Amino acid sequence: MNNNIRINKDRLWSRIMAMAEIGATDLGGSCRLALTEEDRKGRDLFIQWCRDAGCQVAVDEMGNIFATRQGISHERLPIASGSHLDTQPHGGKFDGVYGVLAALEVIETLNDHAVETQSPLVVTVWTNEEGARFAPPMVASGVYAGIYDLEYGLSRKDFQGVTLRQALRSIDYLGDFPCGHNQFAAFLEAHIEQGPVLEKNCKTIGVVTGVQGTRWYKAWLYGQDAHTGSTPMLGRRDALIAAARVIVAVQDIAQRHTPDAVATVGYIDNNPNSHNTIPGKVELAIDVRHPDLRIQEVMEEELRTAIAQISDREHVDYELVRTVETPPVKFDDSCIKAVEYAARELGHEFQSITSGAGHDACHISKAIPTSMIFVPCEKGLSHNERENVKKDDLAAGADVLLHAILILSE
Amino acid sequence: MNNNIRINKDRLWSRIMAMAEIGATDLGGSCRLALTEEDRKGRDLFIQWCRDAGCQVAVDEMGNIFATRQGISHERLPIASGSHLDTQPHGGKFDGVYGVLAALEVIETLNDHAVETQSPLVVTVWTNEEGARFAPPMVASGVYAGIYDLEYGLSRKDFQGVTLRQALRSIDYLGDFPCGHNQFAAFLEAHIEQGPVLEKNCKTIGVVTGVQGTRWYKAWLYGQDAHTGSTPMLGRRDALIAAARVIVAVQDIAQRHTPDAVATVGYIDNNPNSHNTIPGKVELAIDVRHPDLRIQEVMEEELRTAIAQISDREHVDYELVRTVETPPVKFDDSCIKAVEYAARELGHEFQSITSGAGHDACHISKAIPTSMIFVPCEKGLSHNERENVKKDDLAAGADVLLHAILILSE
Numbered sequence: 001m002n003n004n005i006r007i008n009k010d011r012l013w014s015r016i017m018a019m020a021e022i023g024a025t026d027l028g029g030s031c032r033l034a035l036t037e038e039d040r041k042g043r044d045l046f047i048q049w050c051r052d053a054g055c056q057v058a059v060d061e062m063g064n065i066f067a068t069r070q071g072i073s074h075e076r077l078p079i080a081s082g083s084h085l086d087t088q089p090h091g092g093k094f095d096g097v098y099g100v101l102a103a104l105e106v107i108e109t110l111n112d113h114a115v116e117t118q119s120p121l122v123v124t125v126w127t128n129e130e131g132a133r134f135a136p137p138m139v140a141s142g143v144y145a146g147i148y149d150l151e152y153g154l155s156r157k158d159f160q161g162v163t164l165r166q167a168l169r170s171i172d173y174l175g176d177f178p179c180g181h182n183q184f185a186a187f188l189e190a191h192i193e194q195g196p197v198l199e200k201n202c203k204t205i206g207v208v209t210g211v212q213g214t215r216w217y218k219a220w221l222y223g224q225d226a227h228t229g230s231t232p233m234l235g236r237r238d239a240l241i242a243a244a245r246v247i248v249a250v251q252d253i254a255q256r257h258t259p260d261a262v263a264t265v266g267y268i269d270n271n272p273n274s275h276n277t278i279p280g281k282v283e284l285a286i287d288v289r290h291p292d293l294r295i296q297e298v299m300e301e302e303l304r305t306a307i308a309q310i311s312d313r314e315h316v317d318y319e320l321v322r323t324v325e326t327p328p329v330k331f332d333d334s335c336i337k338a339v340e341y342a343a344r345e346l347g348h349e350f351q352s353i354t355s356g357a358g359h360d361a362c363h364i365s366k367a368i369p370t371s372m373i374f375v376p377c378e379k380g381l382s383h384n385e386r387e388n389v390k391k392d393d394l395a396a397g398a399d400v401l402l403h404a405i406l407i408l409s410e
Numbered sequence: 411m412n413n414n415i416r417i418n419k420d421r422l423w424s425r426i427m428a429m430a431e432i433g434a435t436d437l438g439g440s441c442r443l444a445l446t447e448e449d450r451k452g453r454d455l456f457i458q459w460c461r462d463a464g465c466q467v468a469v470d471e472m473g474n475i476f477a478t479r480q481g482i483s484h485e486r487l488p489i490a491s492g493s494h495l496d497t498q499p500h501g502g503k504f505d506g507v508y509g510v511l512a513a514l515e516v517i518e519t520l521n522d523h524a525v526e527t528q529s530p531l532v533v534t535v536w537t538n539e540e541g542a543r544f545a546p547p548m549v550a551s552g553v554y555a556g557i558y559d560l561e562y563g564l565s566r567k568d569f570q571g572v573t574l575r576q577a578l579r580s581i582d583y584l585g586d587f588p589c590g591h592n593q594f595a596a597f598l599e600a601h602i603e604q605g606p607v608l609e610k611n612c613k614t615i616g617v618v619t620g621v622q623g624t625r626w627y628k629a630w631l632y633g634q635d636a637h638t639g640s641t642p643m644l645g646r647r648d649a650l651i652a653a654a655r656v657i658v659a660v661q662d663i664a665q666r667h668t669p670d671a672v673a674t675v676g677y678i679d680n681n682p683n684s685h686n687t688i689p690g691k692v693e694l695a696i697d698v699r700h701p702d703l704r705i706q707e708v709m710e711e712e713l714r715t716a717i718a719q720i721s722d723r724e725h726v727d728y729e730l731v732r733t734v735e736t737p738p739v740k741f742d743d744s745c746i747k748a749v750e751y752a753a754r755e756l757g758h759e760f761q762s763i764t765s766g767a768g769h770d771a772c773h774i775s776k777a778i779p780t781s782m783i784f785v786p787c788e789k790g791l792s793h794n795e796r797e798n799v800k801k802d803d804l805a806a807g808a809d810v811l812l813h814a815i816l817i818l819s820e
């Protein structure tokens with residue numbers, strides 16, 4: 001292994017900081033919701049950097065971006081690496097951005113050292129990974145991998161009813177390249193852990209062997225609007241009381257299955273949401289995750305039982321619908337081994353780890369041999385403006401990515 | 411008592427239906443939030459009717475409307491009656507509107523029968539009674555009565571940060587008549603009960619002797635935004651879980667003091683409100699009511715204890731602020747007697763009742779001898795698009811208002 005090459009950690013850091021300026025928030029994070037004007041600016045900046053590095057850039061029908069560096073061989077499929085540039089409403093600087101710019105840094109490092117690879121190399125940016133604007137998350141990598149069809153992807157709507165197709169067109173990123181038609185020999189995604197494990201164990205590199213399963217649910221509780229002052233407690237049908245009991249029940253269900261289980265209500269829409277009207281309708285979004293599909297089934301059953309009992313007790317009607325399912329994922333052995341080998345050869349402390357978060361790599365792994373590289377983030381804090389990562393850890397992860405790619409493209 | 415005069419119930423009904431058309435909702439209610447374009451249209455329509463009835467119309471600095479019918483005497487202060495035209499987001503046809511149009515109907519009935527009164531008569535429309543757009547509710551009647559000063563009233567902001575002054579100007583209802591300078595000998599407000607008591611007791615008329623006290627609170631819960639997938643349950647600081655436990659605690663506190671107590675969380679603002687981010691900040695509006703000030707103190711203490719314990723348990727920080735206080739109200743004996751006498755003479759089934767809801771009359775009673783007349787509403791349902799009242803009950807209440815006014819203006 002040609003392990004004397006190292007990435008340029010100052011260039012990588014300065015680019016992450018430059019990207020973070022687009023949609024920068026007061027608390028040091030970024031707000032670049034998918035396909036907003038900020039997302040467009042981030043994409044434009046990335047593409048400029050890719051062109052400066054001599055890459056050819058293509059955009060597909062889902063707005064996914066592919067920046068290609070030619071290889072020596074004309075028979076080989078490319079090795080791809082990347083992540084996403086969209087963020088949560090109160091997102092951090094590193095989530096997604098690191099994986100995209102680490103892959104670009106690999107190409108620039110190879111340029112600096114005039115190293116040619118047998119396989120072409122491709123940096124990818126996947127559209128709307130976060131799901132903060134358009135549900136489901138990772139929808140564009142899902143279309144790429146054939147998990148969703150194109151029309152489903154393009155017809156997703158944001159809370160204002162704008163479709164993903166309309167949003168792509170509005171920022172000029174509705175490409176004509178057929179989504180999923182460009183094949184890769186392998187896909188590697190570098191990412192911050194977004195959890196506390198590596199930091200707690202003093203490891204620099206997480207060799208990601210798979211991803212826990214995620215299920216999203218929508219729950220609607222239907223009560224009766226009424227005046228808060230003149231409606232006695234007895235006989236009320238308060239949808240928000242029922243919703244509050246469901247939120248507490250979701251926490252109880254997760255705690256019953258710790259340490260591996262997590263479950264969260266992140267979104268609530270209360271109607272009419274007026275100080276002196278008893279709420280008549282509430283919508284909740286529920287996020288339930290576990291690495292074991294059988295436990296996910298048990299947790300779903302517990303959720304269905306809880307909402308039925310609560311609705312009965314509070315005299316409200318309800319609906320509960322599973323809206324998203326991402327089953328547990330097992331990554332490709334050869335990709336895992338390449339990452340592990342690179343980490344060991346470079347002398348970094350590493351461990352095997354299962355991802356707690358969903359990533360584009362989950363979907364991509366259905367179509368292409370895939371694995372991921374994690375680096376620790378401070379206190380495991382992510383989806384937060386205070387998300388923070390050590391410069392040296394970012395460099396270590398990018399070096400592992402560089403050498404794993406060199407191994408796979410030999 | 412000249413009790414052969416009766417109001418025109420078809421005219422009253424058709425006018426209520428005409429007003430309901432402005433901001434009409436799919437489910438048969440109305441949405442005329444204070445000082446919106448719909449509110450402007452409702453005010454314009456009312457003023458047109460008043461002018462057609464020969465009244466002089468004035469608008470004060472808070473946008474309150476006064477339509478005056480001259481009296482025989484030039485010494486006497488006017489007898490005033492009215493309510494409000496603004497509604498909840500999902501409001502009904504009758505809340506407020508009935509009291510305004512019943513008072514107008516009294517004047518038109520006197521016109522029809524060429525009856526002159528010693529005292530001038532004034533129909534009033536009070537601005538922003540509901541508080542759905544600008545908190546506190548009843549702010550303009552509060553300024554009229556000297557409970558709030560003018561600058562406080564005009565500087566109230568809606569959720570978009572628009573001040574009440576700006577909103578008044580935008581619909582051309584920022585009058586120059588000094589708020590509170592026009593005095594009245596008495597004020598009577600006809601209103602639907604907005605509760606189930608009269609219907610349950612088969613009474614047509616509620617002789618309202620007073621109003622229960624209302625306290626509004628704002629609660630803020632501060633946790634930590636984090637990723638829903640990769641943040642273990644242990645160590646989370648989920649602001650929405652804490653808020654949910656507060657919502658349940660508010661219900662428990664009210665139930666501890668039933669039947670007289672009511673307490674409700676009607677408003678919640680969850681941040682960042684994203685499917686896969688643990689909520690970091692939640693704001694709640696809490697509405698607590700009881701006819702006895704001492705019990706209100708006890709309930710407030712129970713609320714402070716509950717939120718402190720919950721925040722400690724869920725590892726979040728909190729603030730709790732009392733934003734609005736309307737103490738219990740006792741109406742004027744002579745006004746109460748006039749209403750009771752009229753109801754008895756007209757042969758309606760009636761009972762004494764305490765209002766569960768706040769009304770402009772609560773504030774007005776601080777400055778002017780005041781009472782109210784209630785009519786039953788179907789199932790006690792109000793602040794709801796399905797709010798419904800019998801045509802004959804509306805007529806009965808307006809007849810009682812007519813004759814109580816005649817008694818007071820003798």
